[in-house]
Amino acid sequence: GAVVSQHPSRVICKSGTSVKIECRSLDFQATTMFWYRQFPKQSLMLMATSNEGSKATYEQGVEKDKFLINHASLTLSTLTVTSAHPEDSSFYICSARFSGGLYYEQYFGPGTRLTVT
Amino acid sequence: TQLLEQSPQFLSIQEGENLTVYCNSSSVFSSLQWYRQEPGEGPVLLVTVVTGGEVKKLKRLTFQFGDARKDSSLHITAAQPGDTGLYLCAGDRTGTASKLTFGTGTRLQVTL
Numbered sequence: 001g002a003v004v005s006q007h008p009s010r011v012i013c014k015s016g017t018s019v020k021i022e023c024r025s026l027d028f029q030a031t032t033m034f035w036y037r038q039f040p041k042q043s044l045m046l047m048a049t050s051n052e053g054s055k056a057t058y059e060q061g062v063e064k065d066k067f068l069i070n071h072a073s074l075t076l077s078t079l080t081v082t083s084a085h086p087e088d089s090s091f092y093i094c095s096a097r098f099s100g101g102l103y104y105e106q107y108f109g110p111g112t113r114l115t116v117t
Numbered sequence: 118t119q120l121l122e123q124s125p126q127f128l129s130i131q132e133g134e135n136l137t138v139y140c141n142s143s144s145v146f147s148s149l150q151w152y153r154q155e156p157g158e159g160p161v162l163l164v165t166v167v168t169g170g171e172v173k174k175l176k177r178l179t180f181q182f183g184d185a186r187k188d189s190s191l192h193i194t195a196a197q198p199g200d201t202g203l204y205l206c207a208g209d210r211t212g213t214a215s216k217l218t219f220g221t222g223t224r225l226q227v228t229l
Contacts, residue, residue, distance in 0.1 A: 006159070032215065043205060043222045044160070049215060093159045097214050103148045103167050104214030106207075108159035 002028050002098045006109035013084055014117055020080045021112045023094030029074035030096035034106065035067070038091045050077040084116045120144055121208055121220035129226045130196055138191045138223045140206035147212035149189045151180055154203040196227045 003026040013019050023033055033050040048069050049057040056069035066088075068080040077096075081088055091113055095106040124139045140149070148167040152160035164173050166182035166189060173180045177200075179192040189206055206220040 004159075034217075041224070043219045046216060091157075095159075100165065103165060103212065104209070105150060105162060105165050106214050106217055107162060108152070111157070111159045113157065 002026075002096070002105075002107040004094065004096050004107050004109040006094055006112050008112060009110060010113045010115075012115045012117060015085055016083055018080055018082045019084055019114060020078055021092055021094075021114075023077045023079070023096070023109050025075045025096040025098075025107075028096070028098055030077075030098065031074060032097040033071060033077040034095045034097070035069060035077075035079050036093045036095065038093060038111075044093065047079075081114065084114070086116045089114055089116045120218045121206060123204075123206060123220040123223045125223060126221065127224050127226075129228070132197055132227055132229050133195050134227075136193050136196060136225070138193075138204055138206075138225075140189045140191075140208075140220050142187050142208060142218075144208070144210060144218075145186050146208035146210055146218075147186075148209045148214075149182055149186075150207045150209070150217070151189070151191055152205045152207065154205060155201075160203075160205055193225075196225075198227045198229060201225055201227050 005024045007022045031052045035047045036044040047062045050069045050071040052071045058064045071077040093111040095108040121142045150165045151163045154160040164180045169184045169186045171182045177194045181190045204223045207217040
Protein backbone atom coordinates (compact mmCIF):
# COMPACT_ATOMS: atom_id res chain seq x y z
CA GLY A 1 0.00 0.00 0.00
CA ALA A 2 0.88 3.67 -0.23
CA VAL A 3 3.11 5.08 2.50
CA VAL A 4 2.51 8.24 4.49
CA SER A 5 4.99 9.57 7.03
CA GLN A 6 4.54 12.06 9.84
CA HIS A 7 7.07 14.03 11.78
CA PRO A 8 7.58 14.34 14.65
CA SER A 9 6.05 11.25 16.23
CA ARG A 10 6.02 12.87 19.66
CA VAL A 11 6.37 16.46 20.76
CA ILE A 12 6.15 18.19 24.10
CA CYS A 13 5.81 21.95 24.13
CA LYS A 14 5.06 24.69 26.60
CA SER A 15 1.76 26.49 26.70
CA GLY A 16 1.73 29.48 24.36
CA THR A 17 4.24 28.12 21.87
CA SER A 18 3.57 26.85 18.35
CA VAL A 19 4.20 23.38 16.99
CA LYS A 20 4.49 22.27 13.38
CA ILE A 21 3.65 18.74 12.24
CA GLU A 22 4.64 17.47 8.80
CA CYS A 23 2.81 14.91 6.71
CA ARG A 24 4.42 13.42 3.62
CA SER A 25 3.23 10.98 0.99
CA LEU A 26 6.37 8.99 0.23
CA ASP A 27 5.59 7.06 -2.92
CA PHE A 28 2.70 8.91 -4.50
CA GLN A 29 1.44 12.40 -5.12
CA ALA A 30 -1.49 13.56 -3.05
CA THR A 31 -3.49 16.57 -4.13
CA THR A 32 -5.64 16.07 -1.07
CA MET A 33 -4.56 15.34 2.47
CA PHE A 34 -6.55 15.26 5.67
CA TRP A 35 -5.84 16.09 9.29
CA TYR A 36 -7.56 14.22 12.08
CA ARG A 37 -7.55 14.39 15.82
CA GLN A 38 -8.11 11.39 18.03
CA PHE A 39 -8.91 11.39 21.72
CA PRO A 40 -8.14 8.37 23.88
CA LYS A 41 -10.26 5.33 23.09
CA GLN A 42 -12.28 7.22 20.51
CA SER A 43 -12.60 7.20 16.76
CA LEU A 44 -11.04 9.76 14.44
CA MET A 45 -12.38 13.28 14.14
CA LEU A 46 -11.73 15.11 10.88
CA MET A 47 -10.30 18.57 11.47
CA ALA A 48 -9.64 19.81 7.96
CA THR A 49 -9.07 18.89 4.35
CA SER A 50 -5.82 20.12 2.87
CA ASN A 51 -5.76 20.85 -0.85
CA GLU A 52 -2.52 21.40 -2.73
CA GLY A 53 -2.23 24.96 -3.91
CA SER A 54 -5.37 26.24 -2.24
CA LYS A 55 -6.78 27.00 1.18
CA ALA A 56 -7.70 24.21 3.52
CA THR A 57 -11.31 23.43 4.28
CA TYR A 58 -12.00 23.27 8.00
CA GLU A 59 -14.70 21.28 9.73
CA GLN A 60 -17.25 23.05 11.86
CA GLY A 61 -15.88 24.01 15.23
CA VAL A 62 -12.21 23.86 14.20
CA GLU A 63 -10.45 27.21 14.48
CA LYS A 64 -8.57 27.90 11.27
CA ASP A 65 -6.41 30.56 12.89
CA LYS A 66 -5.31 28.15 15.56
CA PHE A 67 -4.69 25.16 13.33
CA LEU A 68 -2.82 26.48 10.32
CA ILE A 69 -2.58 24.13 7.38
CA ASN A 70 -0.26 24.52 4.42
CA HIS A 71 -0.17 22.14 1.45
CA ALA A 72 2.63 23.62 -0.62
CA SER A 73 3.51 20.56 -2.68
CA LEU A 74 1.95 17.33 -3.90
CA THR A 75 3.75 15.35 -1.21
CA LEU A 76 3.75 17.61 1.84
CA SER A 77 1.14 19.11 4.10
CA THR A 78 1.86 20.79 7.41
CA LEU A 79 -0.29 21.47 10.44
CA THR A 80 0.82 24.21 12.82
CA VAL A 81 -0.83 24.40 16.20
CA THR A 82 -0.45 28.02 17.20
CA SER A 83 -0.39 29.27 20.79
CA ALA A 84 -0.88 25.77 22.04
CA HIS A 85 -2.72 25.12 25.29
CA PRO A 86 -3.03 21.96 27.38
CA GLU A 87 -6.45 21.23 25.89
CA ASP A 88 -4.74 20.93 22.48
CA SER A 89 -2.89 17.87 23.75
CA SER A 90 -3.99 14.99 21.59
CA PHE A 91 -3.04 12.47 18.94
CA TYR A 92 -2.94 14.12 15.52
CA ILE A 93 -3.06 11.94 12.43
CA CYS A 94 -2.79 12.89 8.78
CA SER A 95 -3.89 10.92 5.76
CA ALA A 96 -3.38 11.26 2.04
CA ARG A 97 -5.84 10.45 -0.68
CA PHE A 98 -4.71 7.89 -3.21
CA SER A 99 -6.42 7.00 -6.45
CA GLY A 100 -6.81 3.28 -6.83
CA GLY A 101 -8.09 3.59 -10.36
CA LEU A 102 -11.79 2.89 -9.94
CA TYR A 103 -12.00 4.44 -6.49
CA TYR A 104 -10.10 6.49 -3.96
CA GLU A 105 -8.53 5.38 -0.72
CA GLN A 106 -7.00 7.12 2.25
CA TYR A 107 -3.68 6.09 3.74
CA PHE A 108 -2.74 7.30 7.18
CA GLY A 109 0.45 8.47 8.75
CA PRO A 110 1.68 7.01 12.05
CA GLY A 111 0.38 9.96 14.06
CA THR A 112 1.91 12.65 16.26
CA ARG A 113 1.39 12.70 20.01
CA LEU A 114 1.28 16.33 21.15
CA THR A 115 1.57 17.16 24.82
CA VAL A 116 1.24 20.77 25.90
CA THR A 117 2.49 21.52 29.41
CA THR B 118 -25.42 11.84 14.94
CA GLN B 119 -23.05 9.00 14.17
CA LEU B 120 -23.66 7.81 10.63
CA LEU B 121 -21.75 4.57 11.02
CA GLU B 122 -22.43 2.42 14.04
CA GLN B 123 -20.11 -0.43 14.83
CA SER B 124 -20.89 -3.37 17.04
CA PRO B 125 -19.73 -4.65 19.34
CA GLN B 126 -17.78 -1.77 20.86
CA PHE B 127 -15.52 -4.09 22.80
CA LEU B 128 -14.67 -7.73 22.32
CA SER B 129 -12.36 -9.88 24.38
CA ILE B 130 -11.85 -13.41 23.12
CA GLN B 131 -9.38 -16.23 23.36
CA GLU B 132 -7.00 -17.30 20.67
CA GLY B 133 -8.63 -19.58 18.14
CA GLU B 134 -12.13 -18.18 18.44
CA ASN B 135 -14.06 -16.66 15.56
CA LEU B 136 -15.69 -13.23 15.63
CA THR B 137 -17.70 -10.84 13.53
CA VAL B 138 -17.71 -7.04 13.66
CA TYR B 139 -20.60 -5.14 12.15
CA CYS B 140 -20.70 -1.70 10.60
CA ASN B 141 -24.20 -0.33 9.98
CA SER B 142 -25.66 2.83 8.53
CA SER B 143 -28.85 4.21 7.06
CA SER B 144 -26.78 5.95 4.39
CA VAL B 145 -25.53 4.52 1.13
CA PHE B 146 -21.78 4.58 0.53
CA SER B 147 -19.86 4.51 -2.72
CA SER B 148 -17.19 2.48 -1.00
CA LEU B 149 -16.27 1.37 2.47
CA GLN B 150 -12.87 0.86 4.00
CA TRP B 151 -11.76 -1.15 7.00
CA TYR B 152 -8.78 -0.15 9.09
CA ARG B 153 -6.94 -1.61 12.06
CA GLN B 154 -5.24 0.72 14.50
CA GLU B 155 -2.82 -0.23 17.24
CA PRO B 156 -2.17 2.01 20.25
CA GLY B 157 -0.04 5.04 19.43
CA GLU B 158 -0.11 4.39 15.70
CA GLY B 159 -2.12 5.50 12.71
CA PRO B 160 -4.85 3.34 11.17
CA VAL B 161 -3.69 0.79 8.60
CA LEU B 162 -5.92 0.17 5.62
CA LEU B 163 -7.02 -3.45 5.42
CA VAL B 164 -9.47 -3.46 2.53
CA THR B 165 -11.77 -1.37 0.37
CA VAL B 166 -15.11 -2.74 -0.81
CA VAL B 167 -17.03 -0.97 -3.54
CA THR B 168 -19.69 -3.27 -4.98
CA GLY B 169 -22.90 -4.24 -3.20
CA GLY B 170 -22.67 -7.84 -2.03
CA GLU B 171 -18.92 -7.91 -2.53
CA VAL B 172 -16.87 -10.30 -0.41
CA LYS B 173 -13.12 -9.92 0.00
CA LYS B 174 -10.77 -12.20 1.87
CA LEU B 175 -7.47 -11.28 3.43
CA LYS B 176 -5.99 -14.43 4.96
CA ARG B 177 -8.19 -15.11 8.01
CA LEU B 178 -10.22 -11.93 7.54
CA THR B 179 -13.39 -11.87 5.44
CA PHE B 180 -15.02 -8.57 4.55
CA GLN B 181 -18.51 -8.21 3.15
CA PHE B 182 -20.30 -5.18 1.76
CA GLY B 183 -24.08 -5.25 2.05
CA ASP B 184 -26.18 -5.53 -1.09
CA ALA B 185 -27.56 -2.03 -0.55
CA ARG B 186 -24.09 -0.63 0.30
CA LYS B 187 -25.31 0.57 3.68
CA ASP B 188 -23.54 -1.93 5.89
CA SER B 189 -20.50 -4.12 6.10
CA SER B 190 -19.06 -6.88 8.24
CA LEU B 191 -15.64 -8.16 9.14
CA HIS B 192 -15.27 -11.80 10.14
CA ILE B 193 -12.06 -13.11 11.67
CA THR B 194 -11.45 -16.84 11.76
CA ALA B 195 -9.23 -18.39 14.42
CA ALA B 196 -8.25 -15.10 15.99
CA GLN B 197 -4.65 -14.62 17.09
CA PRO B 198 -3.12 -12.19 19.61
CA GLY B 199 -1.72 -10.24 16.67
CA ASP B 200 -5.27 -9.38 15.65
CA THR B 201 -5.64 -7.25 18.76
CA GLY B 202 -6.41 -3.63 17.98
CA LEU B 203 -9.06 -1.06 17.17
CA TYR B 204 -11.03 -1.88 14.04
CA LEU B 205 -12.58 1.04 12.21
CA CYS B 206 -14.89 1.05 9.26
CA ALA B 207 -15.05 4.22 7.17
CA GLY B 208 -17.58 5.04 4.50
CA ASP B 209 -17.10 7.21 1.47
CA ARG B 210 -20.37 8.79 0.34
CA THR B 211 -18.99 10.84 -2.51
CA GLY B 212 -16.80 8.33 -4.32
CA THR B 213 -13.80 10.61 -3.84
CA ALA B 214 -12.64 9.43 -0.40
CA SER B 215 -13.10 12.96 0.83
CA LYS B 216 -14.51 13.41 4.30
CA LEU B 217 -14.64 9.73 5.14
CA THR B 218 -17.27 8.94 7.73
CA PHE B 219 -15.67 6.83 10.42
CA GLY B 220 -17.45 4.24 12.47
CA THR B 221 -17.50 4.25 16.23
CA GLY B 222 -14.81 1.58 16.38
CA THR B 223 -14.53 -1.93 17.77
CA ARG B 224 -11.77 -2.67 20.22
CA LEU B 225 -10.67 -6.28 19.97
CA GLN B 226 -8.46 -8.08 22.44
CA VAL B 227 -7.29 -11.60 21.74
CA THR B 228 -5.66 -13.44 24.61
CA LEU B 229 -3.71 -16.67 24.73
